[in-house]
Amino acid sequence: MQLSRIIMDTPHDCESVEEIKEALQNNNPALAIAKIQEYLDRQKNTALNIAITGESGSGKSAFVNVFRGIKNGDAGAAPTGCVETTSEPTPYPHPNYPNVTLWDLPGVGTTKFPADQYLKLVGFEKFDFFIIISDTRFRENDVKLAREIQEMKKKFYFVRSKIDDVLRAEKQSQREFNETETKERIRDNCIQGLQEQGIQSPQVFLVSSFELHLHDFSLLTETLERELPEHKRNVLLFAMPNISQEIINKKKKAFQANIKYVASLSAAAAAVPVPGLSIAVDAALLIRVVKEYAVGFGLDIPSLENLAINTGVLFTDLMAVITSPLATIEITVERIFKVFSHCASSAALMAAEEGARFIPLIGIPAAMGLSFTTTYRMLNFILDKLADDAQKVFKKALNTTE
Template sequence: MGQLFSDTSKNEDRGDLESSFTAYFRNTKKESKIITQETIDSIELHLTKGNIQGANSIIRDVLKNIDNIPINVAVTGEFGVGKSSLINALMGVGPEDEGAAEVGVVQTTMRRTAYKHPKIQTLTLWDLPGIGTVNFPPKDYLEKVKFQEYDFFIIVSATRFKSLELDLAKAIRFMKKNYYFVRTKVDNDLENEKQCNPRTFDREKAMQKIRSICVNIFNQNNMDAPQIFLISNSNLSDYDFPVLMDTLVKDLPAQKRHNLMLFLANITEAAIERKRNSVQQTIWLEACKAGLLATVPVVGILRDDVEKLKEKLNHYRVLFGVDDASLEAIAKDSQVPVEELKKMIKSPYLLENEGETLGEMFFKYMEKFASATGGPVATGLYFRKTYYLQYLFLDTVTEDAKVLLRQI
């Protein structure tokens, strides 16, 4: 969870507040931070001067921007290369789910088509026609697909990257946008290779052969070969899909990183953990905004707090794919009864019993937290009970997501 707390209890010590804030983000990896270093420095400066209101004002604006800032991802390539399947994989939906990109429909290649992420409404994936099609000749392509709207491009092929696609990459790079080459249907290629050479088949050598073919195409066109991601849309956890997700997150500006991390599919435990770390930062910032010097109240949790906690828990369950709707979808795909899935996890039952049980839950978590960090007090900061419990909810849904990933 990170070293949020130490053994100092001076609630009015603003220097300690600055130290705590600085330590928290120092221990957060640069590629995982959801706020810029400039913003961190500005908050620290206000804390140094004892300007709590100024610090909170910046935090409030940061959280508002994080929730509302749009991300637009362009996916382009010829018909039949698996663009729609890749878009659905990125959104974590099946081809028959509501809002999914239609797989194998020619018409979608004739215009740019927007797909809103079902859980992260600020994220839009755009299915773009391949460059060089009748309505999108090379000289007009970037203008017609509204190039400036996208944060980055994913150029998709199922065979060899064509010269027009390489020219597109050059133009994107010249315009100072990021692009990524994705080679899909690798599982089909490996299966064909295995059938042709059953006795001598070597998966790693076959993968290297595919990469070499791609690299040679770039060399033949006088381009330095970029990183090429070999993926299978039907088996996301295998091949390079997790590496692609890591790269997209790392390359985005900090203020857009949070929403992108939230939409990552739960294909590996590392992806789930990254999502947890991102949400954890928002909880910590929310706690600071709500009252940097607030002490833990000695009275019980208020009814309004309980309602808000219910909303938070449900929100986290949705983000981590352990809500009731997600469990039903998993049960259908895996042919495991929903009841069996619920027996494996804890989050659906966290708030079944309220009142004293919720208070007991808080104090048990406080003990666990103190044991992990060396003490419940942090450089003059006490978080309110509700924020401690949000950490508990987050840890619980994170573990639930990992349990389902291992079991299904």
């Protein structure tokens, strides 16, 4: 079994992957496996700190909550209100990805946090980027903060919040209402106002915390993902709510890119001539990875319950479109092997692996190859099913059809 061929066939400029390739080229499979495990763990543990700031009452806390898939008022939610509810920088870890933290920062320009000292007082160094939120035109304090952030060589983005309220009011007051033109006018107005105050090429996004799938939230997430360092892009991607088919497809592609590394760990276990060990390792790997898939696609019970409440679609109706036996339930060894039994080729490969391991000379390499192939096929099979279910749930939540 040539692990080097498997890893090296896929070009990648990640430093960790280059270390894996080097270990394999030097005929050091033990080091390669250690590096693979380190690579997979690093992806899960990479910290991403997002600062959410703006003046009081601008909708910061509501944005923090909806990004994390938590309803206002839930346990662990950022408190919302029409007055300033945040007196100190407050961290809100993502419930499914605790390495991703949204920080609800105090309003800019308060007595305790004056604009000219704001970044120092909130500890700007730890934040990867800033989102500056306003529910009206961006004010002087917002601009001062943007300038300070720019001087510190950090990224910042302007979010015009509560756009649903504005559009509703505009629709009621205008005889001939055009939503697209109205949003363009609001966006242009914000950009012009920021440019007049010295902000060059400001990026402004119109967002409703109650209608994430509408307006500019998808564009915002695409921009954040594009402008983040490469090693943090997937960290952000997996924490994003599934508010578009494109995000679901991107998550699937990111999950798929790691399958060869997980399968390589399976192949390493197959090199040990202990009956049943490879199967046990494969089951443990699959359970861990499939759980990540289900949570990432929002197919766990808490995510589906929140989606039902946020969209008004019955929870039972969302459940009804799910076909994978590994969604919405506890992932166990028994359920994993039940899926194995429905995939005849994988079941046959697994049986062949156990027998091949004890063939003199060629047995271990053959068992490693069979183990890799089995795990690789199974994970792709499961990923396809769960991604399809995620798309069906998304369409059902929006009451759309094919």
